Amino acid sequence: MTPDSLQRLFEDWTRHWMLPQQTPGEGAAPGALASDPRFKDPAWTATPYGRFLLKWYEAAGQTAQHVGELGNQLPAHQKNLWNFYVQYAVDALSPSNYFLTNPQALQKALDTQGKSVLTGLTRALEDLQNNALPASTDASAFTVGGNLANTAGAVVFQNEVFQLLQYQPLTAKVSAVPVVVVPPCVNKYYAFDLNEQKSFVKYLVEQGMQVFMVSWRNPHAGTTQAGWEEYIYDGVHKAIKVTCDVASSPRTNLLAWCIGGALSFSALSVMTAAEKKRIASATFLTTLVDYSDHGDVGIFIDPPQVAAMEPRLRMKGVMPGQDLAKAMAMLHAKDSIWHFYVSNYLLGDNIPPFDVLYWNSDTANVPANLYQYYVENMYLKNLMREPGALQLRGRKSDPGNLDMPCCFVSATEDHIVPWKTTLLGLDLVSGPAEFLLTEGGHVSGTVINHPAKSRKSYWFNGPRTTDPEAWQAGAEKHQGSWWPEWQRWVAQFSGKQVAAPQALGSADWPVIEAAPGSYVLEIVPQG
Structure with a gap:
């Protein structure tokens, strides 16, 4: 930062405070903060103290x-890093995040005779002990196998990598x-089977499809040496074979999501001609194959950060799920x-139940x-797209090996997997190959999009082109769910x-x- 830059920042700050400014009336936050949900409570504008805090934060x-x-x-990546951490600091310094600078929290403490403070402190201490993020949902409201993941079915195969579930048919005839x-x-x-109103699995079964699901094992720290090859051959390849055997079908359709899509694409890219005969079609749901645009997660992925993380990973044997969750939360x-x-600790509000956030946590x-x-x-190297660049148990990968019908499904607001790159x-x-684009985000537009409640739209039947504008202009837009x-x-x-089938x-x-x-259901230490 040069002296000229520092001088400019000082002058801007001084000008903001010294120039006459319109003082907002009660109930109205200043400028850009007027529509900010953090400051919608009347307590922020009801007193000179609250208005001063808003004015300070607007200047900041x-x-x-x-x-x-x-x-x-x-350079582009360093610029993104700089902007990300500047915005992260601005969000962290919001007066709403601190008890003594949050008029709403102070007022609630007064109204509840301190009960909100006691509730918040108790929660904060519990989360600190567990090294956990603030709770986003009431976890006590949900049980996997009870009011979540309750579509009838059975496990028909398992190994050290995954279990394979087969779901009970709901129609007399099935495909x-x-x-x-x-x-x-x-x-x-x-996520594919939250409840009856949101379940992708239940929807497919109701349409007369035979549905199988991979349930990956949640590895304990220090107990697994499994890597990409094991998840390809002992995971995806094995799941395809067992699905065909159980369904008494020479072929199966494959649908994979996110990194599950990357694993599946990689698995198909090394299949022999005989193995490919088992694949009737392949669908890749919000899946990157070309990694030229990393999306928002690129903030955390560059050679120095990956190299710095490696010793810790080797020591633990796993990337802890909580670490990944914290990184994703930092993005927004x-x-x-x-x-x-603020809600949990400063206000002591009741934590409402939300099934999607429970799954996410x-x-x-x-x-x-x-x-x-x-x-x-x-x-880092973008090798999945390069023929022969990767070898998996002696087989060279080749994206051109995917000669079966393929469908790529992506979402307009997905910041983890940008649709234009998919x-x-x-x-x-x-x-x-077909491409289907739906409105919504990585989860909300794709996996959680039941036709009975969907208000979204989607595009389909576009030209086979990798030009995003040309594809969307030539595609048909339809109202409703893409399912x-x-x-x-x-x-x-x-x-x-x-x-x-009469039995599973x-x-x-x-x-x-x-x-x-x-x-x-297995409870696994985070490592």
Whole structure:
């Protein structure tokens, strides 16, 4: 920071305070803060003290904009890092985050005769002991296998990497060709099966599809050496084979999400011709194949940060799920951290139940070998798109090996997996390929989008191009959830209707236990 830059910041700050400014009346926050939900409570504008705090924070925000401009001359990634941490500091310094500078918290303490303070302090001490983020939902309101993940089914296979669930048919006839779902290994599978009003699994079963689900094991620190190869061969390949065997079908449809999509794409890229015959179609839900744009998570992924993290990962043997959750929360700290910090600790408000946030907080560890391989070879080196660049158990990967029908599904507001970058997958696969774009975010637009309640839109039947503007301009826009559209697409590859199986499992793969299975319920130390 040069002396001229410091002088400019000082002058801007002084000018903001010394120039005559319109004082907002009661109930109105100044300037850019007028629509900020942090300051909507009347306590912020009811007293000179509250109005002073708002004026101070408005000045700080304007100064921070100029601080951000100091990074304009940096390389692109360093500029993003600079802007990210400047904004992170601005959000952290909000007067709403501190008891003595939050008029709403002070007023509530007075109104409740200190009970709100006692409640908040108790919660804060508990979370500090557990090294946890402020709770985003009332965890006591949910039970996996009770009011979450309760679609009827059974575990029909398990190894050290995953369990395979088969769901009970709900129709007399089912499609002969099943679908196997591969979720991310950084989260638990039941985002696809939250409850009857949101369940993607239940919806597919109601449409007469045979549905199988991978439930990844949540590894203990220091107990696993599994890496990318194990998750490919002992995970995805094995799940496909067992699904075909149990369903008595020579083929299966595959649907995979996020890093589950990356694992599945990698698995297909090394399949032999005989193995590929088992794949009727492949769908990649918010999945990067080309990693030229990392999305928001790129803030945390560069050679120095990855190298600095490696010794810790090797020592623990896992990337703790809580660490990943904290990193994701930092990307939107104002909403994902500070909102709950204020509500839980300063205001002592009741914590409402929210099933999606419960799932999000139910974190899973990731094997250190897998995590390191993924960030180094995909995020840093972008090798998944390069034929022959990766070798998995002696087989060279090739995206052109994907000659089966493929469908890429992405979301307009997904900041983790940018949709314009997922579109590049159309150029990498060699078979027929479709792209479907839905409104919404990484979870809210895709996995949680039941047709009965959806107010979103989606685009489909666009030209096969990797130009985002050209694709969207040529695609058809429809109202509603993308689920029925995809179900119509996959029906082409799902065979004829046959009698639904009377029992789950098979002679070779008998039922082990009821769904949701023990792997998703296992309590594992974070490492």
